[in-house]
Amino acid sequence: MKVGSSLLAADTGGLSTRYALGLAQFISACHADGREIVLVSSGAVAAGRLMLRDHSHEDTSNAARQAMAALGQTQTVALWQRLFDHPLAQVLLTHDDLRDRRRYLNARATLSELLNYKIMPVVNENDTVAIDELTLGDNDNLAAIVAALVDADLLLIATDIDGLYTADPRTNLDAEPVNEVLELTTEIMAMAGCAGSSVGTGGMRTKLEAAEKAATAGIQTVLFNGRDSEVVSLLARGQLRGTLLHTSATRLHARKYWLRHMPAVTGHIHVDAGAAHAIAHEGASLLPMGIIRADGMFQRGDMVEIVTDGDAGMLHVIARGIAQYGAAEINRIARTHTRDIGDRLGYSYGENVVHRDDLATLGDTGLLTGEYA
Template sequence: MATSKWKRIVIKVGSALIAPNRDGCSRQYLLSIANFIVRCRISGIQTVLVSSGSVAAGSHLFKDADTSSMTVKKAMAAAGQTEMMATWDKLFDFSTAQVLLTHADLRNRYRYCSVRDTLEALLEGGILPIVNENDTVTTDKLKVGDNDNLAAMVATAANADALIICSDINGLYTANPHKEKDAKLIPNVYEIDQSIYNMAGGATSSVGTGGMKTKIEAAEKAVSHGIDTYIVDGFNENSFNQLLAGENPGTRFHPHSSPMQDRAHWMKHTTKEQGELIVEDSFAIDSESEEELLVPQDLVDVTGEFSVGDVVLLKKENGEELAKVKTNYSSCLLNFVATQDNEHISQQLDDTEEPLISEKYISVMDKNTENKNTKNK
């Protein structure tokens, strides 16, 4: 293991560890995690904490309310977030900082870079960033949905060396160990393929929103950026002792030896398509070119609602997906372009000297930018 080479890590802690009984925050399992963070800092390892738990921590304050209501859940998050932060703050003798994010903050390149700069400034100042999704204001369209994937995005933005995901079991098993006696722990994963996802099953905790599947999704995001990733038993103090001793206490997902470039990684793993541009079946995309020439004559249809600078999916009429692209025009204008006289529109757009799209990520680039080993053991 490369523990001795870690300079910066991200550790993700779930709701089941924060509020195991949904009766406010508990320090029962957090003490060993806080001690691990302190020991990392003493060793010169900068740490970012991604902490779920605001909804679970605030749920006991709304016992008579309709807990299935999204409005009530947002209120739980608002009340529970302060309790969660206060609990963490009491466990450290150094400063902490609250960082609340939505997916909208990460999928916009300028805001993503701003988040990265803020994390960098906090870490350089010796302050522990405590990150959570902003459940109080987020919507289905704006949310990441689980803090496993959020932790991977944060690890990428922070340029971390390792991502440690705390679970209620000590890693990935061949089957659900709570149900199958013959399930075996997989200590090392070198390639994340469909066979790995098939082992994930569903969530094992009644408190959290994620499961093993989201942890594997997070690992896939992280390792493609060269980030060592671990799933460990967060309820077991020895997990953290083993990590600091250079041992693997759970499942280690080995990073790719040739990580994706930052911008391509952001396009693939952080952005979400806000709509689609449909082009003629004869349209050919140039995988070698940095820029893509997409003219109004190529545009057949536009689906979804999006703004200037959003990422959309470029597809052929036959359904073939070509690339993720960053659009320079809104869906409203491009809908107009697709239904008007192309020659006249082309001349007008030429006058603006602004291409229809300015950036792309092509799915086939995976084979060129990611070096994957083929053996899991």
């Protein structure tokens, strides 16, 4: 379950248990029914801002935000701990924890072990050390990633409105609630606004993006109003008053899900049409002969995007995968036969630049981008 800053921030600054208490009672009811909960909680920056307001009230720099997060993390966990009799565990994740396969699996093992001990993890992004270009950005998407990480049955997103509407109900009186979404179409995504609350980083669009990620992993998502005590009470009894976003019937293999949705490094491998077809339609690995060039500063073991020429000079992202060679090495072996890799580099990590087992195709979900052009 993800709880946003708007449900924890006090009107005068800092954190409040006003809405957290009802959510904690819901979690306790779940525990009593034998359900395991992983809590993804925002609020650290809001808590830290109050503690530093005499020193940096107007400071919006990244360093100030990180200092607020460092102070506020303990406050956030302390708030939740006051509401439970059993122990909680703080788990802070970074972009690199989710991008690196070994660290990703380590995080999954830690969360699973905590749940085995009946300890509820309280997860947040580690804003204290994250840098702008390598942040996860919002806890909605982090919650979807964590849901897949622990193989959750359901993703619950507690927000400050009643769910998805056809338009923003705070500015459009004609907006109507959407109780159920069978598929996240372009029209559904267009219903979401872009802005979040004054204390949070996400809005309705990030919640739909999170639901889309969760659906890919076979996980349904529920959006509900965490400020409405009746809604929370009904939810504890299995009755939803909000929006249910369904999942697809099939479920990606956990590794393929990770490859498709984890953050990639800045950079890409540009391939020709033949290689693009082989990857997209024949389940092939990426070999040096089909590579035009590599852009960026990525290293061996990094997750990168594989792109090909699209329309109007744009590049089309066809797949994502773990590179067996760094960008500089790929540029030295591009357009060569696999048997020549050793001669070009003086060593070889194998004939595949990206092995098919380390590669996930995007199909029609691939993006056109001019960023690398």
